[in-house]
Every structure is written in C-alpha cells, then in structure tokens.
Amino acid sequence: MIRTLFLIFGIGVILIYAASSWFGWEFANSGSRSRLGMPFIYGGFRGGK
Amino acid sequence: MSVLQANCPSCAAPIEFKAGSTIVLVCPFCRSAVARTDRKLEDLGKVAEIAESESPLKIGLKGNFKEHRFELTGRAQNRHELGGFWDEWYATFSNGWVGWLAEAQGKFYLTFYQPLPAGTSVPAFETLQIGQTISEVSSQTPFVVTEKGTATAIAADGEIPYKLVPNERCNYADLSGKGGAFGTIDYSMNPPWVFVGQEVSLADIGLADAKSAKREAKRVAAAAMGCPNCGGSLELNAPDKTERVTCPFCNSLLDVNQGNLKFLRSLAKIENPFVLPIGAEGTFKDNAKFKIIGAVVRSVTIEAAQYYWHEYLLYNPNIGFRWLMHSDNHWNFVEPVNAADVEAELGILGTTTGTPTTVKYNGRKFKIFQDAPARVEYVQGEFYWRVEQGETVRAIDYIAPPLMLSQEITNKEVNWSIGTYLTNAEVERAFNVSDLPKPWSVAPNQPSPDGFYIKYGFLMLGILLIVAVLMIPLSGFSSTPLAQQITLPPMVNATTPQTVFSQPFELKGNRNVRITANAPVSNSFADLDIDLINEQNNEVESVNVPIEYYSGSDSDGAWTEGAQTQDATLSSLPAGKYTLRVEGTWQNFQQPMPVTVKVEQNINRGVNFCLAFCVLAILPFLGLIRKWMFESKRWSESMFSSASSSDSDAKEDMFGESSEIQTVFDRKKIS
Numbered sequence: 025m026i027r028t029l030f031l032i033f034g035i036g037v038i039l040i041y042a043a044s045s046w047f048g049w050e051f052a053n054s055g056s057r058s059r060l061g062m063p064f065i066y067g068g069f070r071g072g073k
Numbered sequence: 074m075s076v077l078q079a080n081c082p083s084c085a086a087p088i089e090f091k092a093g094s095t096i097v098l099v100c101p102f103c104r105s106a107v108a109r110t111d112r113k114l115e116d117l118g119k120v121a122e123i124a125e126s127e128s129p130l131k132i133g134l135k136g137n138f139k140e141h142r143f144e145l146t147g148r149a150q151n152r153h154e155l156g157g158f159w160d161e162w163y164a165t166f167s168n169g170w171v172g173w174l175a176e177a178q179g180k181f182y183l184t185f186y187q188p189l190p191a192g193t194s195v196p197a198f199e200t201l202q203i204g205q206t207i208s209e210v211s212s213q214t215p216f217v218v219t220e221k222g223t224a225t226a227i228a229a230d231g232e233i234p235y236k237l238v239p240n241e242r243c244n245y246a247d248l249s250g251k252g253g254a255f256g257t258i259d260y261s262m263n264p265p266w267v268f269v270g271q272e273v274s275l276a277d278i279g280l281a282d283a284k285s286a287k288r289e290a291k292r293v294a295a296a297a298m299g300c301p302n303c304g305g306s307l308e309l310n311a312p313d314k315t316e317r318v319t320c321p322f323c324n325s326l327l328d329v330n331q332g333n334l335k336f337l338r339s340l341a342k343i344e345n346p347f348v349l350p351i352g353a354e355g356t357f358k359d360n361a362k363f364k365i366i367g368a369v370v371r372s373v374t375i376e377a378a379q380y381y382w383h384e385y386l387l388y389n390p391n392i393g394f395r396w397l398m399h400s401d402n403h404w405n406f407v408e409p410v411n412a413a414d415v416e417a418e419l420g421i422l423g424t425t426t427g428t429p430t431t432v433k434y435n436g437r438k439f440k441i442f443q444d445a446p447a448r449v450e451y452v453q454g455e456f457y458w459r460v461e462q463g464e465t466v467r468a469i470d471y472i473a474p475p476l477m478l479s480q481e482i483t484n485k486e487v488n489w490s491i492g493t494y495l496t497n498a499e500v501e502r503a504f505n506v507s508d509l510p511k512p513w514s515v516a517p518n519q520p521s522p523d524g525f526y527i528k529y530g531f532l533m534l535g536i537l538l539i540v541a542v543l544m545i546p547l548s549g550f551s552s553t554p555l556a557q558q559i560t561l562p563p564m565v566n567a568t569t570p571q572t573v574f575s576q577p578f579e580l581k582g583n584r585n586v587r588i589t590a591n592a593p594v595s596n597s598f599a600d601l602d603i604d605l606i607n608e609q610n611n612e613v614e615s616v617n618v619p620i621e622y623y624s625g626s627d628s629d630g631a632w633t634e635g636a637q638t639q640d641a642t643l644s645s646l647p648a649g650k651y652t653l654r655v656e657g658t659w660q661n662f663q664q665p666m667p668v669t670v671k672v673e674q675n676i677n678r679g680v681n682f683c684l685a686f687c688v689l690a691i692l693p694f695l696g697l698i699r700k701w702m703f704e705s706k707r708w709s710e711s712m713f714s715s716a717s718s719s720d721s722d723a724k725e726d727m728f729g730e731s732s733e734i735q736t737v738f739d740r741k742k743i744s
Contacts, residue, residue, distance in 0.1 A: 027525055034533040034689055038540060041685040045544035048585040048645030048674075051681055 081107055082116045092146050092165045095232035099147075106229060108236055120239045121228040123150055123160075128176055129275065130162055132231040136279035138183060142167045143278075145174070147231035151224040157316055157457060158227065163234055171234045173268055174278070175257075178314070178457070179393040182255040183278060184270030187211075195267060198244045198260045203487045204412075207248055207258075210267050216248035216256050219412045220486040249413035272411075300325060301336045310366045311388050315455045321351070326452065328459070340451065340462060346370055347383055348399065348509060351454040355387070355397075355503035357406060363387035363395060367454030373445040373468070375712060386456060394457060397500075398492060402509070403516035404500045405477060405492035410434065412489045415478065430713070432471050432478060434491070439471035439478045442517045442711045447481070470517060477518035494518050515707040523696035523703070530693025537689060541682050548675060554578040555672035559655060564662035570602070575653035575670060577608060582648035584674040589640040590618045590655075591669040597621070597660035601668065605643070608650040616641040642678065 044051065077090040084103035097108045099120055106117040134145045147163035159177035166172065175182040189195070193209045198221065207216045225242050243261030250256070253272035258265050275281050299306055305322035309315050315329045317337075324342045328335040346368075353365045367386035372379050382400035384407075389395075396407035417429040430441045447468040452460050471478040475494035480487060494516065497509050555578040561571045580586065592599040598621035605614040618641055624633040651672075659666045708714040 030526060030692060031529060034529070037685050037688050038533060038537050041537060041681055042540050042544065044681050045541075045548055047583045049681075050585050050642050050644045050678070051684055 077109060079109075079114055081105060082114050083107070090232065092232050092234070094165060094169070094171045094234045095146070096235050097229070097233040097237045099229045099231060099233070106233075106237055106239055117237070118239045120226075120230075120237075121150075123148060123228045123230050128160060129280070130160075130174070130176065134280060136164070138164075138166075138172070138273075138278045141170065143170075143172065145231075147233045148229065149226055149233055149237055150228040152227045154223040154225070157314065163232065165232075165234075172270070173257075179391070181273050181275065181278070182270060183273045184255060184257060184268035187267050187269040189264075189267060195258050195265055198246065198258075198265075201246055203482065203484070207256075210248065210256060210258075210269060212250060212254060212256070212269055214250035214252060214254050214413065216250045216254065217413050218246050219249045219488075220247040221245070222485055249411050251411075251413050253411065254413065299334075300327065301334050302327075302339070307334070309455060310364060311390075311455060311457065314394075314457045316458055317452070317456045317460050319453050321453075326462070338462075346451060347385070347453065349385060349397075349504060349506075353504055353506075355500075357395075357503055361389060361392055363389050363392075365397070365454070367452065367456045369449055369453075369456075369460070370451040371447050372450050373443070373447050375443075375445055381450065386454065388455075396490070396492075401514050401516065402497070402512035403519060404495040404497070405516075405518065406495055407479070407490050407492040410478070410489040410491045412487055415480075415489050428469065434478055437473050437476070439473045439476070441469065441713050442472045442477075443468070443470040444712065472518045474518045475520040492518065494520060514710065515703060517707065517710065519707070521700045521703050523699045526692045526696040527700060530689065530696060533689050534686065534693070537682070537685055545677065549584075551673055551675040551677070552581070552584075553671060553673050554580055555653065555670065557671075558667060558669045561655070561657050561659075561666040561668060563665050564658065567662050568658070570656045570658045571666075572654060572656045573668075575655065577650050577652050578672060580646055580648060580651050580672075581674060583645050585645055585676055585678075586643045587640050587673045587676045588616055588618065588643075588653070589638060589671040589673070590620060591638040591671075592620045592657075592659070592666060594620055594622050594637055594659065596623050596625075599657055599659035599666055599668070601655055601657040603641075603670070604654040604656075605646065606652045606654060607647065608652060612647075614643060614646060616643065642676065 043049070076093065079088055079090070080086065081088050081100040081103060083100060083105035086100060086102040088098055088100055088107060090098055090109055095109070097106050097117065099105070100107055104119050104122070106120050108115045108117050130145060130148075132145055132148060136143055136145075143164040143166045145162045146165045149161045149163075150158050151161065152158045159175060162174040162176065164170075164172040164174050164183070170185065173184050175184070187210070189209060190211070195207060195209050196205070201218055201221050203218055203221065205218045207218065210216050221244070223242050223244050225240060226237055227240065229237055229239070241261070243259065245260060246258040248256035248258065254269075255272055256267065256269045258267055300320040300323060302325040303320060303323035305320055307318060307320060307327075309318065309329070312329075318327050318329055318334070319325065319340065320327060324340050326337045326340055328337050349365055349368075351365055351368060354362060355365070356362050364387065365385045366388045369384045369386070370381060371384060372381045374380075382398065385397040385399065387395040387397055394409075398405040398407055414434060416433040428441070428444065432439050445468060446465045448465045449460060449462055452462065466481045466483055469480040469482070471480075477492040477494075479490050479492060481490075482488075495503075497512065501507055501509055555575060557575050559573045559575060561573055564571050586605070588603055588605070590601050590603065592601070598619065601618045601620065603616050603618055605616075607613070618639050620637060620639050621635040622633070622637045623635055624631065626632065653670055653672065655668060655670060657666060657668065
C-alpha cells in the first residue's frame with residue numbers, strides 16, 4: 025500500500041513538474057494573484073535592506 | 074563374451090548370462106554371485122536381498138540416452154561407510170556400451186568408463202583432498218573432489234559387468250563439475266578406473282514414465298519393532314533413507330538398519346525447543362509440499378559466546394530432502410547445490426589456508442560472513458545420516474541477500490547449500506499457522522527493506538532529469554516583449570511615490586514572465602512596485618522589486634552589498650496586451666530616477682526542478698541512510714566485519730594452529 029502510494033506520489037510530482045514547464049507555472053513565485061505558487065518565495069536574489 | 078546358458082555352481086539352477094558384457098550374475102534362486110571366466114563359473118558367495126526403496130527403476134526397464142537404446146540389466150547396492158546406501162544400475166546399450174546409472178536421494182547420475190590418457194594417473198586415494206581439482210580427468214569442465222570414502226557392496230541383482238564380490242569394501246571418490254557433470258574414481262582397480270558422466274533426469278534417459286514404487290509410510294509396530302527402549306510405536310516417513318530416529322516417547326536416539334531399530338543413547342529432553350512440530354506439512358515455491366521429519370538444534374561458539382539455531386529437515390518423496398533454518402526467528406529455505414557450480418577465488422576449498430572471501434554462484438557474488446565450527450546440540454525425528462549429538466562440521470557462510478551460500482566441510486566431504494530468506498508471513502502461509510515469534514536483529518541474508526524506495530526513488534529522479542532535459546527544447550525559446558528605459562520624476566517628498574507607465578506590449582500564454590528592473594543606485598535604494606495591467610480585462614498582477622546597492626572599503630578591502638538589478642518572476646498570464654505601471658520611491662527622492670525595465674517570457678529557471686528534485690529525493694536518500702544503518706547492523710554480527718578483529722585472528726582463535734578440523738563425524742551428504 026505504502027509502496028503504491030510512493031509510486032503514485034512520485035509520478036505525480038514528475039507530471040506536475042512537466043506540466044509546470046509546459047504551461048509556464050512558477051512555484052516559487054511573486055505576485056499577488058499568481059495562479060499557482062507561493063507568493064512569499066521570491067525568484068531572484070534580493071540583497072539585505 | 075557372448076550369451077551363456079549354464080547351471081549355478083551353488084544350486085545347479087539354470088542361469089543365463091544374457092548380456093555379453095556381464096561378468097557376474099546373481100542367481101535368482103539361491104542368490105549366489107556367479108562370475109564367469111573364460112574357463113568356468115565361479116561362486117563368489119551369497120549376496121543379500123536388495124533393500125526396499127521407492128526407486129522408479131527396475132531390471133528390464135528400457136530407456137534411451139543420446140539416441141542409443143539401453144536396458145537396465147543389473148543392480149548393485151552399496152553401503153556408505155557413514156551410513157545409508159545407494160543403488161547402481163547397469164545399463165547395457167544396444168551399441169555395446171555399458172553405463173552406470175547411480176541413484177541416490179532421488180537423483181540420478183549416468184556415467185561411463187573413461188580410460189585415462191597413456192602415462193597419466195589420478196592422485197592416490199590417501200593423498201586426495203576434498204575440493205581438489207582433478208586435472209588428469211579430461212572433461213569439458215574441471216572436476217573437483219566432493220567426497221571420498223569407502224563403500225561396501227551389500228546386495229545385488231541381475232547381471233553385473235564387473236567382478237562384484239559380496240561385502241567387498243572399496244575406496245572411491247566422487248567428483249563434481251559445472252552444469253551437473255559428475256565423475257567417480259573407483260580405487261578397487263589398479264590402476265583406478267575413472268567414470269565420467271552427468272546428472273540426468275528420468276526424462277533425459279527416456280524413463281519419464283517410470284513410476285516410484287509407492288509404499289505406505291512404514292509403521293514400526295510396537296509388538297514387533299517398537300522402540301527398543303520403551304516399546305513405543307514409531308512411524309518412519311522415509312523408511313528407505315532414514316538412518317537415525319528419535320523416539321518421541323522416551324527421547325532415545327535409535328539407529329535404523331533396514332527396519333531394525335537399535336538403542337544408542339538417551340538424549341536430554343528439552344521442552345518444546347521447536348516452534349514447528351515434527352510432522353507439520355508446508356507448501357513452498359512451485360507448490361512443492363514438504364513434511365518436517367526431523368529437527369536439529371545446532372550451535373556455534375564465537376568469542377566464547379554460544380549461538381543457537383534450529384534446522385528442520387523437510388522431506389518430499391519426489392523431490393528429496395530440504396532444510397528450513399530458523400535463527401533469531403528469521404527463516405531460510407535451504408537447498409543443496411552442486412559444489413562445482415560454486416567458483417571460489419582460490420582453487421582449493423575446504424582448507425583454512427586460502428579460504429576465499431568471496432565466491433560466485435549463478436553469476437552472483439557472495440561475501441564471506443561467518444566461518445565457525447557448528448555443533449549438533451539436540452535432535453528430534455528422523456535423519457538420513459547417522460547424526461550424533463556433539464557432531465561438528467566447519468560451517469562457512471557467504472551472503473548475497475536474500476541468498477546465503479553455506480559450505481559444510483569435514484575431512485571426508487564438502488557440501489554446499491543455498492538458503493533463500495523467508496519472511497515470517499511466508500512461513501506462516503506455508504504451514505498455515507499464525508503468530509510465529511517475531512524476528513530480532515538483522516539476519517545475515519535478510520534483504521534490506523528499503524531497497525524498493527531506493528531503487529524506484531532514484532529511478533524517478535532519473536525520469537525527472539530526462540523530462541527536464543526534454544522540456545528545454547519543447548517549451549521553446551525565451552523572448553523579450555518589453556525592454557524600455559523610463560524615468561521617474563523627482564518625488565514631491567520622501568514618502569509620496571512617483572508613477573510612470575510603460576509602452577504596451579504583448580504577452581503570450583503558457584509562458585512564465587520575468588520582470589527585471591535596473592536602477593543606478595549607489596549606496597542607496599529604490600523600492601519599485603510594478604503592476605502588470607491586462608488591457609483587455611484590467612486585471613492587475615503586482616510585484617515588488619526592491620533595489621539596493623552599497624559599497625565601500627574597510628580593513629579587509631573593498632566590499633559591495635546588493636545589486637542595481639533585481640527581478641521577479643510570475644506564473645504564466647493570459648495572452649494579451651499589457652502595460653507596466655511602475656511606482657517607486659527612492660532614497661535620493663529629489664533627483665529623477667531612470668529605471669530600465671525588461672519583461673521576458675519563457676525563462677528557464679532551476680527552481681521548479683530543484684523543488685521537484687528535493688521532494689523526490691527525500692525518500693530515496695532517507696532509504697540510503699536507513700540501508701547504511703541496516704547493513705552496519707547486519708555486518709556487526711559477522712566475524713568478518715571491518716569493525717571486528719582481523720580475519721586471521723578470528724580464525725586462529727577458532728581453529729588453533731592446525732588447518733583442519735579433526736572432529737570425527739558421521740553424516741552423509743544430500744546427493
């Protein structure tokens with residue numbers, strides 16, 4: 025059971041990654057109304073203020 | 074020699090030497106062994122009746138081997154010096170060949186006389202070593218000595234192609250080669266005769282339809298042949314193979330000799346030492362049913378500590394004997410292996426000097442795990458050899474989980490067997506029992522439980538890498554819909570931002586968007602709020618791009634912090650016309666701020682890949698750590714682990730200065 029779940033989860037991650045590459049999704053994203061992603065993780069380095 | 078009709082010199086009954094190759098004929102009337110010479114017939118003495126067995130063979134049976142027909146014309150029974158007997162059938166071929174079909178423990182070996190090349194001779198019997206390669210015998214595969222001993226001709230029937238003298242003892246050596254090759258050196262002749270052939274199945278020799286003689290399990294009745302100590306009734310499951318049996322009532326060890334029981338000694342009773350009872354039947358792979366007919370408690374002593382385990386003797390009349398090993402509540406199903414199929418790094422097996430640390434079998438490498446004398450502590454049930462309490466053999470284990478190759482060596486023979494790890498659940502299923510005691514520690518050949526996650530985890534990481542590489546060309550090239558310099562006019566005050574709009578530009582769908590802003594700040598900052606405005610539906614996507622850049626020098630030299638260029642990346646937006654609204658505040662607010670903004674699409678970033686990689690890598694890397702811990706625990710039990718004392722020290726303690734175990738034993742191998 026756990027092995028099956030592991031395989032399903034792994035395949036799911038690969039499919040989501042492939043879909044993100046195809047559809048241009050960014051998971052580490054910035055923007056207030058991003059379609060998918062985590063707004064609090066910004067792309068690019070930011071220096072300290 | 075031709076067909077000869079004559080009268081038995083003992084009882085004058087008519088006898089006939091049918092086969093030209095026959096030297097000795099057993100008179101069917103008085104059981105005299107009658108030898109024919111060129112001049113006369115000679116009575117060699119009486120031969121015993123053939124002991125009953127479940128052999129499917131019989132005199133007169135016709136078969137074929139390599140398209141040559143043969144008939145079984147004679148049979149001789151030989152007793153092994155260590156107990157037990159085997160049959161040799163004489164196959165007379167239509168082309169004049171005479172073959173020997175040896176039958177032992179349900180296996181068959183067909184051999185033919187092979188003269189040695191002129192000028193060569195085999196090693197003398199006394200100098201022969203177990204495991205020695207016999208290069209003098211030419212064959213497709215090198216032969217190694219697997220057994221040497223003395224046999225006694227105890228019974229015969231039909232026509233024998235050599236001078237069989239009843240009860241004559243002769244030395245012999247059995248040889249094994251790869252792929253079932255088999256040979257025998259008969260030292261009763263001078264010079265010794267060599268017979269070479271191979272293991273065969275009944276189907277190989279055209280006797281697939283031959284049926285075993287079905288016999289009921291022989292019940293030794295209390296009135297006639299009960300236990301000689303207490304009179305209890307005993308049932309033998311393999312009456313033609315059993316050499317020793319224990320009485321379940323008085324715990325006596327009894328010797329079995331053609332149905333006759335002889336009391337040897339009383340064994341100290343141990344209450345319920347075994348988790349599976351004698352007589353239990355189990356079903357294993359290929360639906361093979363085995364019955365537990367005997368059980369042994371054995372021990373090894375390593376560094377003054379004694380370790381025990383149990384071995385159950387399994388029996389199937391069609392398959393023969395197997396073992397079920399039970400140690401620390403771990404289970405192994407053990408089968409015999411042809412010694413010649415095991416390749417050692419060094420040529421000679423069975424000696425302390427040059428014991429290989431790895432061996433190869435069936436293309437798989439096995440590492441040495443244990444090398445210690447194993448001692449029989451207690452027995453229960455039936456055994457096919459003359460088992461003795463206290464008998465000791467040198468036992469060497471090699472592992473390649475889930476398999477374990479075991480070698481048991483004495484000065485008379487070497488036996489190899491292979492054990493396959495079984496889980497508790499598999500043994501419970503086999504015997505239809507439940508709640509077997511749970512295993513502890515790690516068994517030598519117990520497979521790592523994390524192998525699945527490591528294998529498939531890394532497989533998925535590989536697939537992810539392939540997908541990432543494929544997506545690069547498939548997703549297309551990056552583009553720059555907007556690159557413009559805009560100038561923010563001076564701020565009214567330090568807090569009120571200024572706003573400027575860019576020229577409109579087109580964005581394509583299904584492509585990420587990166588907004589890069591460059592401002593010529595130096596030891597100051599500029600904080601930009603950039604909005605992407607969809608001109609069709611006025612939807613706004615906002616990002617914040619703070620820019621700060623500081624530099625200076627101190628005792629360590631020049632330093633910088635931050636950058637004049639920063640960016641933000643967004644997920645894909647609907648395709649359409651967009652405008653940038655740039656709203657900014659900056660430190661030197663009384664000066665205008667020129668800002669270069671760039672909008673790019675389809676940028677290759679590693680963030681998604683890194684996230685996916687990290688998520689997928691968790692389980693396999695955890696599995697690797699667990700596997701490392703598992704293997705450390707496994708090898709901590711081995712006397713050959715790197716953490717233990719050196720190998721030579723361990724073996725020196727075990728065997729002293731002598732290189733061979735001197736303990737005398739009584740045991741017949743599983744052929």
